[in-house]
Amino acid sequence: MFVWDALQDLTLVILMVCAVVSIGVGLATEGWPNGMYDGLGIVISIFLVVIVTAVSDYKQSLQFKDLDKEKKKIFIQVTRDKHRQKISIYDLVIGDVVHLATGDKVPADGIFISGYSLSVDESSLSGESEPVNIDEKKPFLLAGTTVQNGSGKMLVTAVGMRTESGKLTETLNEGGEDETPLQVKLNGVATIIGKIGLGFAVLTFVVLTVRFLVEKALHHKFTDWSSSDALKLLNYFATAVTIIVVAVPEGLPLAVTLSLAFAMKKMMNEKALVRHLSACETMGSATCICTDKTGTLTTNHMVVDKFWICGKSKRVKGGERGDILNSETSEKFINILFQAIFQNTSSEVVTDKDGKKSILGTATESALLEYGLLLGGDFDAHHQENIILKIEPFCSDKKKMSVLVSLPEGGFRAFCKGASEIILRMCDKVVDTNGEPLHMSEEQTKNISNVIDGFACEALRTLCLAFKDFDYCPNDNSIPNSGYTLIAVVGIKDPVRSEVKDAVQTCLAAGITVRMVTGDNINTAKAIAKECGILTEDGLAIEGPEFRSKTPEDLKDIIPRIKVLARSSPMDKHTLVTHLKNMFKEVVAVTGDGTNDALALREADIGLAMGIAGTEVCVYALWPGSL
Ligand SMILES: Nc1ncnc2c1ncn2[C@@H]1O[C@H](COP(=O)(O)OP(=O)(O)OP(=O)(O)O)[C@@H](O)[C@H]1O
Ligand SMILES: [Ca+2]
Incomplete structure (x- = not known):
């Protein structure tokens, strides 16, 4: 031939x-x-x-x-034969139950089974930019659309070319390589x-x-x-x-x-997949790189390293239970802690056919669940203890996740976990060893703040866990935003990849500015940026909310000096890239792995999606002409 x-x-x-x-x-x-x-x-x-x-x-x-x-190595989570498992998107069959979370691309046509505040972006099919809410009244999910918010399960009814988008592609007849x-x-x-x-x-x-x-x-x-x-x-x-x-x-x-093509092959040997040949060419002209932290600079293998409860912070020694839960801590406290870990999560501990336990979910949540198991918690027992009324899944904008449950003995309880400073601001009480909420004094707040900063300066990702009890169910199940009781502060270690430091030096030597744009705490970000050589003496580290409040003139002044943008929302990442491109005429490369980077990736001259977390959105963001 x-x-x-x-x-x-x-x-x-x-x-x-x-x-x-x-x-x-x-x-x-x-x-x-x-x-x-x-x-x-x-x-x-x-x-x-x-x-x-x-x-x-x-x-x-x-x-x-x-x-x-x-290109086909895209994995999704499904329940098949009563087991939740990870399968390749190409092995999906009719009858599988697919688990969807924020940022996922819907892999097949299907019908909504259950879920919380699920909404999808159907713009790729209908051109309609408003997200569509999916619930029992409007249960149809179409392949190729993106989950904008919420989480849920769907029953697959059509796959591949039989899906609506498949039929569409067939008629459109895919164009060749540009x-x-x-x-x-x-x-x-x-x-x-x-x-x-x-x-x-x-x-x-x-x-x-x-x-x-x-x-x-x-x-x-x-x-x-x-x-x-x-x-x-x-x-x-x-x-x-x-x-x-x-x-x-x-x-x-x-x-x-x-x-x-040779360059592409070479890149592939280095574990980088280039979707368009032109990328190799454009990549050579980049003058500035905006990289995210989690999963790109760091390994994304997260483990709980430090833990603060009841006024004491403790280091978790590799695989040891430690003396975190000792005779002083009451049954009630332990119960609340386990509920906060196991109920307020979108990840799952699954047992496969051989009885082996594994955790499916995001790196941050996996670390927390693993720690819960290490402390002797039982996922299934605690997960089903209360009836879940509502879930507000984690989103990078709000940087927190909450659930509302009804307790078997009557009453309601909300759990909240997320970015430490944000959760701490929502708390006015702290739980004691007996599991009773006590008023949090100003001094205590300051102490806990110091604990958080201490963790963050050690380059740990910090999370706070909190809960709130009610006698009556809040209006239409809405989850409140204040009056919480703090349970624990968690410090999660996410080591820097060994090759990053040299890579940053190579970039600097080639005259390319490297900036870190992350959703994480500013101290954590700074510590990691210093370790990688991104943040130097004259560099500037700034938080998302402050960045947002600046006028265009101010921005013109500070952007060249910004080396770290912490606690940034997806929109902040996008704004920075736009300004770098328009105000400073830079050729911007963006690397990212999560949903929070998709916007910026699309805006960049060169979008580099990192595959480890492999969030669908990122991979797809590269299609519309960004490469
Ligand atoms: N599943 C979760 N539940 C609650 N809070 C979370 C969860 N995952 C992360 N967080 C909090 O949100 C913050 C990070 O949010 P975000 O997703 O915007 O950044 P990231 O993608 O993890 O980092 P980067 O932008 O560097 O890749 C973390 O510091 C953590 O405190
Ligand atoms: Ca990310």
Whole structure:
């Protein structure tokens, strides 16, 4: 097939005609075997060209197959055979129950089973930008749409080409790979040179032939044709073809494609998947990188490292239960702590067929659940203890997650967990070892603040857990925003990747500014930024809310100095990238792994989605022309 493809080339066809004619004429005039040589020479060279082209095409197609395989490595969580498991998006079948969370791409058409405040963005299908709420009244979920908010489960009813979006793609007939700017330019040049070459070739042939004919006419031999005359004409033709072959630089664009494909392959060996060839080219021109922290600079393998409860902070030693829960802590307290860990979570502890326990969910929540298990908590027992009335899933904008439950003994309880400073501001009480809420004095608030800062300065990600009791169910199950009782402060370790420091130095040496844009606490961000060499003496670290309140003039002043933007919302990340591009004319590369980076990734000149967390949105954000 590849040989046939290679034979389709116009110059080759001309050469083949030449070869046949040359062999014919050669045999007629010079006889066997002398007359064969010229033609045979051409045939052998054609053969060589075809083989080389076919082999390189075949190799390239293998590479693209590899790439396609990489593209398919998208995993989703489903319940099948009563077991929650992770499967590839291509193994999804009708009847699976898919678990959806904020930021996920809906992988198939399906019907909503259960969930909380689920809304999806259907703009990719309908063009409608308003999110659509999904509930029992409007239970249809379409493949290709994105979960904007909430979480839920859906029953798959159609997959692949049978889905609405599949049918749409089928009719639209997918477009091929776009050409890169360089390729377009080179193709243009190649075409012009080719046309000039063709012109000259024709001209040469015509001039030579006319001269030959005129000479013949002058010698009055116009009617007298010998085979040597035919050979002469054939020679002219061959000369013209040689000019075409030499002049047409058809190999130029091909060379670029090959070198870019080679770059792509090389990047893939370094575990980076490039979706568009042009990316390799554009990447070279970046002047500024905005990177997120979690999962990009750090490993995203999170473990609880420090814990603060009842006025004491303790270090968790690797795999040890420690003396965090000792004889002093009452049953009631322990119960509240476990409920806060196991009920207020969107992750799950699953037991597979062999009875092995594993945790499915985000890195932060997994760390917390793992710690809960380490303390001796039982996920299933605590998870189902109370009836969950409402869940407000974690979102990067609010940086917290809450649930509302009704207690079996009557009454209601709300749990809240999230970014430490934000939760602490919502608390006015703190729980004691007996599980009783006590008023939090100003001094205590300050102490706890210091604890949080202490954790954060050690580069730990800090989270607060809190709860609130009510006698009556709040209006339409809304979860309150104040009056909470603080249960615990957690410090989660997320080590910096070992290669990051050198990578940052390489960037700086190449004149590329590196900025960290993260949703995490400012002290945590600073500690990590210092460790990676991003934050230096003259660099500026600023928090999202402060950044938001600045006027455009102020921003013009400070943006060049900003090295760390902490506690940023997805919109802050986007704003920074826009300003860098428009005010400072920088070529901005953005790296990110989570949903909170999708906006910025789309805005960037170069979007680099990091695959470990593999949130769908990121991967897809790269499609609409950002690469
Ligand atoms: N599942 C969760 N429940 C409650 N709070 C959470 C949860 N996950 C993270 N947080 C809090 O939100 C903060 C981070 O939010 P966000 O998702 O915006 O940033 P990130 O994506 O983790 O970091 P980065 O932007 O560097 O990648 C954390 O510091 C933590 O305190
Ligand atoms: Ca992120």
